Every structure is written in structure tokens, then in C-alpha cells.
Amino acid sequence: MNYLYAAYGATWVIHIVYLVILTRGYAKLREEIKDLEKH
Amino acid sequence: MKSSFVIFALLIFALLSFGLYEGLVAAPTEQTMGDVQRIFYYHMPSAITAFLCFFVNFGASIAYLMKRRPAADALAVSAAEVGVVFTTVVLVTGPLWARPVWGIWWTWDARLTSTLVLWLIYVSYLILRRFSGNNPVLSAVLAIFGAADVIFVYMAIRWFRTQHPQPVIGGGEGSGIDPHMFQALLANFVAFAAFAAMVIFIRYRLERLRQQVEEAHAMRAISEPAERVSR
Numbered sequence: 001m002n003y004l005y006a007a008y009g010a011t012w013v014i015h016i017v018y019l020v021i022l023t024r025g026y027a028k029l030r031e032e033i034k035d036l037e038k039h
Numbered sequence: 040m041k042s043s044f045v046i047f048a049l050l051i052f053a054l055l056s057f058g059l060y061e062g063l064v065a066a067p068t069e070q071t072m073g074d075v076q077r078i079f080y081y082h083m084p085s086a087i088t089a090f091l092c093f094f095v096n097f098g099a100s101i102a103y104l105m106k107r108r109p110a111a112d113a114l115a116v117s118a119a120e121v122g123v124v125f126t127t128v129v130l131v132t133g134p135l136w137a138r139p140v141w142g143i144w145w146t147w148d149a150r151l152t153s154t155l156v157l158w159l160i161y162v163s164y165l166i167l168r169r170f171s172g173n174n175p176v177l178s179a180v181l182a183i184f185g186a187a188d189v190i191f192v193y194m195a196i197r198w199f200r201t202q203h204p205q206p207v208i209g210g211g212e213g214s215g216i217d218p219h220m221f222q223a224l225l226a227n228f229v230a231f232a233a234f235a236a237m238v239i240f241i242r243y244r245l246e247r248l249r250q251q252v253e254e255a256h257a258m259r260a261i262s263e264p265a266e267r268v269s270r
Contacts, residue, residue: 007078007135008063011085011128015234018124022241036182036255 051237054230058084058223066223066229078136084228085128086154088235090189092122093161095239097186100179109250112175115182116168116195119161126158141202149195150203157192160185 060078069076099115102108133151134144145151164185168178196203207216208224216224 001074003075003135003139004063004077007132008059008081010135011081012129014124014128014131019238022238022245026245026248029245029252032252033248036252036259039259 050119054233058230061226065215066220072140075136075139078132080131080223080227081130082136083224084231085125087228088231089122089125089129089261092118092125092235093185093189096122101180103175104179113246117239117246119164120242121239123161126245129154130158146164146202148201148203149199150201153192153195157188161186210217210233
């Protein structure tokens with residue numbers, strides 16, 4: 001059972017980490033756009 | 040646009056929850072392997088979803104080489120990235136199933152090795168894009184080699200004798216699966232494919248935005264020296 005939960009858990013950890021990376025990338029890009037608009 | 044995306048996201052959440060229920064609860068327990076066999080309901084749909092992502096990457100790369108449209112390049116990189124995420128899931132869940140069933144985490148058979156090579160090809164693709172001045176032509180060519188490996192990975196268990204189990208679906212005579220198990224497999228495949236489509240869409244929007252920012256930076260760099268000259 002431990003292997004089963006580890007596999008299901010690892011799947012969602014991988015997906016969530018990727019979604020967090022995407023969200024951070026989006027926020028960084030938004031900041032860059034704001035900077036571009038200022039200058 | 041925003042409300043339809045929220046509805047789509049909620050629908051995917053419902054599909055994923057149903058898939059989880061099917062995999063952990065509804066599907067019958069396999070007689071010889073026991074509950075650890077349930078890893079299969081996440082492992083195989085993740086692999087098929089990764090293949091689909093890499094085919095989208097292949098199609099978009101071909102489209103980019105023919106038309107040189109930035110939108111095709113954005114779709115190619117988005118699909119490749121999501122494909123790498125799903126292949127990572129395959130490479131993690133596989134050994135977690137193999138350890139209690141085979142007694143080993145890994146073996147260098149044709150299916151496992153070609154899957155690792157597939158992952159390495161697309162990681163190289165993403166590294167190439169990031170550190171070679173974002174060269175879309177070169178990476179589109181690499182994507183074509185990657186797509187060839189997808190076919191090799193799929194056929195490896197048909198062409199070679201492998202430690203990896205033989206195909207249970209489309210494997211010819213003697214292959215097959217319990218209808219309840221198939222239902223759990225299908226539920227997770229539909230859920231993962233829809234989830235991948237949503238993440239590719241998000242990543243595509245991000246890439247298009249990045250392309251626009253890069254364009255704006257380039258325009259500024261061109262206009263600044265011209266302004267200095269006019270002064």
C-alpha cells in the first residue's frame with residue numbers, strides 16, 4: 001500500500017510543482033510588462 | 040473567456056476526482072499483485088498522455104518549419120514541456136510499481152531504456168531552447184527525432200522481449216483486461232488528457248506573452264539608438 005500511495009502522491013506533487021513554476025513565470029512576466037509600460 | 044476556463048477547470052477537477060476514485064476504490068484488486076497494481080491506472084494513462092503531447096509538439100514543429108509562425112513555436116514548446124512532466128510521472132510511478140513486483144527498481148530493458156531516452160531527448164529540447172538563444176528551428180528539428188523515439192517506446196514491448204509487461208490493450212491474442220479495470224484506466228486517461236490540454240493552454244498563453252515581451256524589448260532596443268541619432 002505504501003508504494004501505491006507514494007506513486008499517487010508523487011504524481012500530484014510533480015503536477016503541482018509544475019503548476020507553481022508556471023504561476024511564478026506568469027507573475028514574473030507581468031512585472032516585466034509593467035516595467036516596459038513605465039519606460 | 041475567463042468563466043468558460045473556470046468551468047473547464049472545474050470539469051477537469053471532477054474528472055480527476057472520478058479517476059482517483061476509480062483507481063483507488065472502484066477497480067477490483069488484482070489477484071497476484073494486490074493493491075500495488077493500482078499504480079497502473081496512473082502510470083499508463085500518464086504515458087499515453089505524454090505521447091499525445093509529443094505528437095502535438097511534432098505537428099507544431101512541422102508547422103513552424105513550414106510557415107515560421109511564432110504561434111506554432113509556442114504550441115510546440117508548451118506541448119513538449121507538459122509531455123516532459125507526464126514522462127517524469129511515468130518514470131517515477133514505474134519503479135514504484137516495479138520494486139514490490141519485480142524486487143528491483145529498474146532494469147535496462149528496451150521499454151524502460153527508450154522511455155528514459157525519450158525523457159532525455161525532450162529535456163535536451165527544453166535546455167536547447169533556454170540556453171541557445173531560444174533557437175526554434177534547431178529545436179523543431181530535434182522534436183522530429185523525439186517523435187521517432189515515441190514510436191520506438193510504444194513498439195518496444197512488441198519488438199523485443201522485455202521485463203516490462205506485454206501490452207494489455209491491443210496486444211493481440213491472449214491480451215485483455217477486466218472491464219472494470221478498463222473503466223478505471225479509461226477514466227484516468229480522459230482526465231489526464233483533459234488536464235494536459237488545460238496545462239498546455241496555460242503554458243501556450245504564457246509563451247505567447249513571453250514572445251510579445253521579447254518583441255517589445257527588441258523594438259525598444261532598435262528605437263533607442265535611432266532616438267539618440269535624431270537628437
